[in-house]
Amino acid sequence: MTTMAADFAPRVRADDVLAAILALAERASGKHLEVRAHDSNLQKIFRDLVKRFDYLRPHFVFSDSGPELYSPTLNESFARLQLAGLIGRQNPDYEVMFLRPAAMEYYSQMLEPKLDAEAKKALDEIAKAFVQSISINR
Secondary structure, three states, rough: OOHHHHOOOOOOOOHHHHHHHHHHHOOOOOHEEEEEEOOHHHHHHHHHHHOOOOOOOOOOOOOOOOOOOOHHHHHHHHHHHHHOEEEEEEOOOHHHHHEEEHHHHHHHHHHHHHHHHEEEEEEEHHHHHHHHHOEEOO
16 A cells, blocks of 8 residues: 555655645745745754655655754755745845745646645645744735
C-alpha cells in the first residue's frame, strides 16, 4: 500500500510543493502574501507543518545536527523560488518574503494540472495551516 506522500513525491519536486503551498496560502488568506519572518522562523514553521502533515515528509527532511532542526532542502527551495522570480525578499536583511504574481500563474498553469484531487486537498490544508502560523503584512 502506498501513501499519498509517496504517490506525490516522484511527480513534483520540493520547490513545486513549496510554490504550491505559498500560492494556496495567498488564495486562502484573501490577501497578497507578504510574510515578515527570518529564515529561522520559516524553518520552524515548516518543521511544525512537517510534523503535522505526512504529505510533506518526503520533500522536507530536517537534520538534527546543530542547535536547531534545519532542512537544507527547504532553504534551497526558497532560494530557487526567489531566483525563478516566484517570491521576493526585501532588502537589506531579507526579513520580508513576498509572493510575486508569477507564482499564482505558475501554480495554476504548471502545478495544478499535475495534481490529483488528494494532492490538491492535502496542499490546501497545509496552506491554510501555514497561513495560521504566520502574520501577513498587508
